[in-house]
Amino acid sequence: MLPLRRATLRAAALTTAAVLALGACSASTDPGDADATATGAADTSTSEAADRVVVTDQGEVTVPADPQRVVVLNHALAGYLYALDVPVLATVPEVTDDPDPAFSPFWAEEAEADGTELMDWSADGYNLEAILALEPDLIVGGGWGFPLKQATDVYDGLSQIAPTVLVSGSFTTWQEQLEFLADDVFDQAATADELVAGYDERLAEVRDAITVPDGATAFLAGTSDGKTFALIEGEALPSTFEELGFEIDTVQERTGAEPYTAGGDMFEVSAEQVGSVFTAPTVFVIGFNGATTDVATLAEDPVYAGLPSFEAGQAHDLPTWTIRGDYHEAMGLLDVVEEQFS
Template structure:
C-alpha cells in the first residue's frame, strides 16, 4: 500500500472511531469540543475545516510554534529549527512547551516524517511560514491532510503580523488576543524610537550561513521593516541592485564575497547568522573584503542574534530591547 493510501486508510478508521464515540454519548450533549462549532478557514491551498478546540496540534515550523503558545493553543509536537537538528525550545516559549509536554518530530532535508506525525494522532496540523518548511509542506500537503486537517501559512504572509493575525483570527478565533499583542508591540516601538539615536544611515543587513555564504536582506519585507519603524532607515540595496530573491522565502538574496564588497557600502550594517550564530562582526572583519567596507572601518557594523532574521512576535519584542540597549 502506498504512503498516501495508508495514511488515508488510517484517517478513515480514526473518523469511524470518533463517530462511534459520538453515538455512545448517552447525554446527547457531547463534550465541550464537539458542542462548539468548527471553523472553515480559507487558505492558499483551499478551505480547511478546523476543530473548534483542537487538543493535539502538530506545528511543522519551529518559527510558527510561538504564536500558538501566545494563543494558548496546545502544541503536541513541532520540528527542530534546523533540519537534522536535535531540537531546542525557544527561550520565549520553553516554559509553555514543557507544560504542554511538546516533543520534537524527526525532520530532515528530505522532508517530514509522515509516519511519526501519524502516530501522534493530531487533530490539527499547522505548517508553512517562510522558507524551507513551507516548501516541504507544500510537497506533501495532500498526505498531511489525510492525517488531519492541515492549515498552511502561505508565502504571502511573510511577517509576524500577518502570520499572527491569520492564526489568531482565521484559524483559532482569537482576534482579541492578537489585537492586545499588537497594541503592546506598537507601544514599545514608540518608546524605543523616542529613546534611541539611530546609527548613520541608511543601513544594510547581512545574514551568513555556516559555510560562509552571504545573503542580503530585501529591505521591503521582514526584519528591515521592523528597524524602519524605530527610525533606522534600510537602504534600497535590493531595489536598486538587480538581484533575484533566494529560494521561496522572498526575503533574502545571495551575495558572493566579491559582490558583497561592491554592494554593502552603506554607512552602517547589521550582521547575523542564518539558523545559528554562525559568525560575528569581529570574525568578518578579519576577511579583507568585509574589513574594508565603510561600516566595518568606521565601527558601525553591529551584531544581531540569528533568531531576529524571521522573528515571531516574542522575538520581535526582544529585538526592540536589543535596539534600545545598543542605541539609547
C-alpha cells in the same frame, strides 16, 4: 486596516461560512428531524458549525473549533500558539538536522508545561510517518523560507493526516502571521489585538529612546557553510527596523535579485557581489540557521573589512533568533536595539 489580500481572504471565508450556514438551516426544516435533535443530533450539528473554514494559498481548510493535538512544522510559528494558549503537541527544531535541538528560550517553559515533543527535522523533508503516529487533529506549517517550501512539497500527504494550514509566505511581518493564526485559525482576534497593542507601546518607547544612525541600513546573514545572504527590504526583520525609524537599504530593488526560494525573505550574495550589495553605511550581521556569524569574524576577511559599515565601525551583531522573529522574539529584539542605540 487589513491588507488587500487578507481582506479578500476574509471575504471568501465569510462567504463560505454563510453558504454552510444556509445549508444547515435548510437541512433542518423537516419536522421529522425533531426527535433526532432532541436525542443529541443537535450537539453534533453545533460542533460541526463551530468548525471554521480557513482560506489559505492551498485552498479552503476546515479546522476544528478547539484543536487539542496541534503539530507545528516551523519552530518560528510555534511561539504564536503558546502566546494564544493553544496546546502544541509537537514541533520541529529551529534548524534541520540539529544534533542538539532545544526549544526557544522565549517559550521553553510553556513547551515543557504542554509536554511538547521536539520531532526530528531533516533537510530532506518532514517525516510523515512520525507525524501520522502523533495523531494530530491540526497541522500548522509554512511561514517564511525553507519550512514553507518543505511543507508545500508534501502538502497533500500532510492534509491526509489532518487538516493542514500553511501560513502564507506573502505575509511580510510577524503581525500578519499572528493575525492570520489568531483571527482565522484559532478565533482569538481579541488576544492578538492585545499582544500587538503591547508591542506597539514598547516599540514607541524604544523609538523615542534610541539614536538612529544616519543613512541606509542593510542586513547580512551568514551560514555555517560560509554562504552570505542579504535580507530583503519590506520583509520581517528589516520591516521592524523601519518601524523603529531606520532607513532600510532597498537591496533587492537595487540589485534585482530573486529570493533563494519562493516566498523567501533573503537572497544569496556571492563573494564577488558583497562589495556592491552591502554599500549601506550601517549593516547588521546575523547568523542564519544556527550559524555563529559575527562582525569580529567577518572583519578578518578583507572582502568584508573593506565595506563602508565595517570601516566606519557601524557593523553590529544581532542574535540568530532575530532573523525570523515571532511575537516573543520581536519583543526581545526591541530590548537589544534599545541597548545598542540608547
